[in-house]
Amino acid sequence: MQTTYDVIVIGGSYAGMAGALQLARGRRTVAVIDAGIRRNRFAAHSHGLLGQDGKSPSTIADEAKAQLLKYPGVTWIDGSALAAEKTGDLFAVTTADHNTLRGKRLLLATGVSDHLPAITGLQDRWGSSVFHCPYCHGYELNQGPLGVLAVSEASIHQALLIPDWGPTTFFTNNCFTPTEIQRQQLAARQVRLETETVSEIAGEQSAIIKLANGRLIELAGLFVASLTKPASPIAYDLGCELAESPVGFYVKTDELKQTSIPGVFACGDLGRPMGSVTFAIGDGAQAGFAIHRSLIFDGLPQ
Template sequence: MTYDVIVVGGSYSGLAAALQVARSRRNVLVVDAGERRNRFAETSHGFLTQDGSSAVQIAHVGREQLLAYPNVTWVDARAENAEGILDAFTVSTSSGADYKGRRLILATGVTDILPIIPGLRERWGKSVFHCPYCHGYEAGGGDIGVLATSSLSAHQALMLADWGNTKLFVNNMFEPSDDQLAALAARNVTLDYGTIAAISGEEAQPIVEFSDGRALSLTGLFTLSRTVVTGPLPQQLKCALEDGPLGTFIQTDASKLTSVPGVYACGDTALMAGSVSFAVGDGARAGVFSTSIANISQPNALIYIGCVSVRACR
C-alpha cells in the first residue's frame, strides 16, 4: 500500500497535521517513537481550552480522536531512514518494516541540549524551564532565576522581569556588555557572577547551589537549551536546514514545504521557537498544504481554496 501522506512524529504538530490529512479523506500513516519534547512536564499552559491540562493527556486525547478516522494508520516505531522523490517516498522503521508514501511530513521535533550542571536535567520541565509564556505565570511573581548559557540569556532575563523578581546567573558563560547591563538595570534585573555547583530542591522550589557554599531558593529557574533536529531523516532527504539563535531547524516556506519537493516539516523541528499552541497551528498548516497541493497543476501559482491559500508544488 502507498499512503497519501506519511507523518513522522506523533506529538502535537504531527497529530494536528495527520488530522487535517485524515479529514481530507486521504490515507495517512503516523510513525511515532513516543518521545514528545515536553514529556518531562506534567502540565501544559497557554493552549486554548487546555490551559493547565496534563501534557500527556492532551497528546492521548489527540491520538484517540485521530484514530477514530478509518483512513488513519498508526505505527509505534522509530523512523530510521527515508528516501525517494515526490510521489515515491519510502520510510524504514526500527521494527524492520518499510512504508511507502506520496508525501512526507516531518514532525520529529528537536532535542534539547542542556547545561551540564548536577541536578538540572532531573528538574527539566518540573522546576527548570525555558519558556516564560509556558511557565512564568506559575512563579507567582516571586524570585526567578535565569541560568546563562550565552549572551542571549540577557534577553531571556529581560523578558522574565515581567513575571517576577529576576536574577541572572552569569556562571562564567559570557561577559555582559555595557548596553546589556544598562538594559538589565532598567528592568530591575540583578546579576550574580558566582559559579553554580548544582541545582537541588523540590519541584516547586528549585535551589541554586554555588561553589562558594551559598544557596538561593527560587520560585522558578529558566535557561536556554541548545536544540538540534531530532533524527537523521532531514539529512537523508537532503532538506535544507537553518541556524537559529538557539539551534538548527528545518527550512520551510509559508506552506511548510521544505527544500525537497513533497517533503513538509512542522512543529519545533521547523520553528525557531515553539510551544504546544505553535506546534498545533504549524501542524495544521502542514497537513492542509500537503493534501491541497496534491491535485493542483499550476506550478508556483498561489491559489485560494476556501479558507486557505495554497501554493503549488515546486
C-alpha cells in the same frame, strides 16, 4: 497492513497529529509513525493552549489521538522511523521493526531534542523547577524569586523578559560578560546580576542554586534556553536545508511548511526557530492544508 499511503507523517505528537487530522478530513490515507517521545513529557501540566489550559500533556495528546483514529484513513504505527529516501515518485520509510512504508508526500514532525549545560541536578529538574518558556510555566510560579541561567549571549533576551513573572537574578555562569548597555538594560528591568559560577542545582519544590563559592540562592523557578537540534537525523539524511537560530538548528521551510526537498514538509518544533504546543498545532494544520493541495494541484496538467 497497507504499505502505500498518500502521506507518511513521521512523529505523532501535537504537530504531526494536527497535520494528519487535516489530511484525514481531506479523505487522504495517512500513516503516522510515532515513537511516543513528546518534548514536553517532563512537564506535569501544559499551559497557554486555548481550551486545554492546565491539562497534562499526556491527556491532551491521548484525546487528540483518540479523535484522530476515528478517521478510517489514518493508520497509527507505534515505533520509530529509521530512514527515509525518495524512490521514484514515492518516499520509502523504513521503521525500526524493518517494515517499509511508501507515500506520495512526507511530513516530518519529529521535534527537537533539548541539550542543557552540564550542571549537576539541572537535567533532573527539567520541567519541574527548571523551565525554558515563561509563557508556559511562569504564571504558576506566583511572582516568586526567579532565575535565568545563561547559555550564551542570547540569554540576555530571556533575562530581560522574565521579570514580568517575578524578581529575577541573571546567572551569567562564565558564558559572557554583559556590555555597559546590557547592564543598563538589566538595571532598568531590576534584574540582579550574579557572575559567580553555578556548580549545582538542588531542591525539591524549588530550585536551590549552589554557587562555586558556597552560597545558596533559593528560587521558585530557574529558566534556561536549552540548545536544540533535530531529534531525528531523517531530515538531514534527506538533504533538507537547515537554519540556525540563537538556540540551535531547525529545518528551513517556506510559508507553506515545504522544505528544500520537493514533497517533504516539516512542522512543529522541527520546522521553526522557537516552539510551543500552540505553534506546533498551527504549524501542523498549515502543513496538512498545504500537502493536501499539493496532492491535488501538482497532479493536474501544467
